Amino acid sequence: MRQPASGIEPHPTSALPEIDTGTGWPDSAQGREPVRTLTRPEPGAGDDDGYPGEPVARRRPGGCLFWLAGVLAVVIVLGLGLKATGLLPSFHNPFASKKTDRSQPTLLLSIQDLARFDAASGNFQEVIDVQQDKKFIPDIIFNDRSLFVCVGSVDAYVDFSNIGQGDITDSPDHKTATVKLPAAQLGKANIDNSKSYVFATQKGLVNRVGDFFGGDQNKQQELYQLGEQRIEQSAKDSGLAQRAEDNTKQMLEQLLRSLGYTSITVTFAAP
Helix, strand or coil: CCCEEECCCCCCCCCCECCCCCCCCHHHHHHCCECCCCCCCCCCCCCCCCCCCCCCCCHHHHHHHHCCCCCCCHHHHHHHHHHHCCCCCCCCCCCCCCCCCCCCCCCCCCCCCCCCEEEEEEEEEEEEEEEECCCCCCCCCCCEEEEEEEEEEEEEEEEHHHHHCCCCEEECCEEEEEEECCCEEECEEEECCCCCCEEEEEEEEHHHHHHHHHCCHHEEEEHHHHHHHHHHHHHHHHHHHHHHHHHHHHHHHHHHCCCCCCEEEEEEECC
16 A cells, blocks of 8 residues: 655545634635645545546557457458469478379380271179188188179170172172171170279188288289179170171161162171
8 A cells, every 4th residue: 555755645636625724714814725634535436546536557458459450451461462463482392292103105016907897885784792711611710702893895896807709799780789797796895994893892810811911912803804704794695796787787778778779688697
């Protein structure tokens, strides 16, 4: 608590009560100013420390936050402007991964002239479910089962390069034509790797340990080969070759009619 200097409060006010001196004469008659007694106001009537009128310095954090927000906004606007104009420098990650392609140029082995007409194409999907286990041994110990979805296509075509002399005859009036063609053939199955996948696998403890140490590296390749064989067999059973012969016959008839032939006969050799 602060002590007053020389018995007078350090902060007098203009509104102080007058005190009677007891002489019976007014103070102005004695030629001096009336004596005023300073009284301490009740605590709590003024500022926080009990002294009215005492100036108190207070901080205004709102102004600092306002200026800080303004500076931040200016920085963001400048950054966006520099980025839009391409003047903002770019910083690369020094630890970013890098991919290097050291492949050799493609080597052209050969070029073959094709003389076949692709008349039909079949799309197939095979679900391969193969399991390898041992008799009298529980599957939880030894078991290797794979469920593989194989998607591929097979093309059916007629090879015009096998047409010999005398296979195409023409009448003197150029109105009748006879064409003998070889039987339609089926190409190899084209497996779509983007749509073929292993759906599920089941393995015993022994098989899991074997996979940990390398396992069978050719397992997936065997599944693709099996899927290719199944699709080729399905193409043979689907009548795709007959569809190719029908389309080839229709194509030749339209072509010869456009040349002025009215009687056209197209036959195929036995497969």
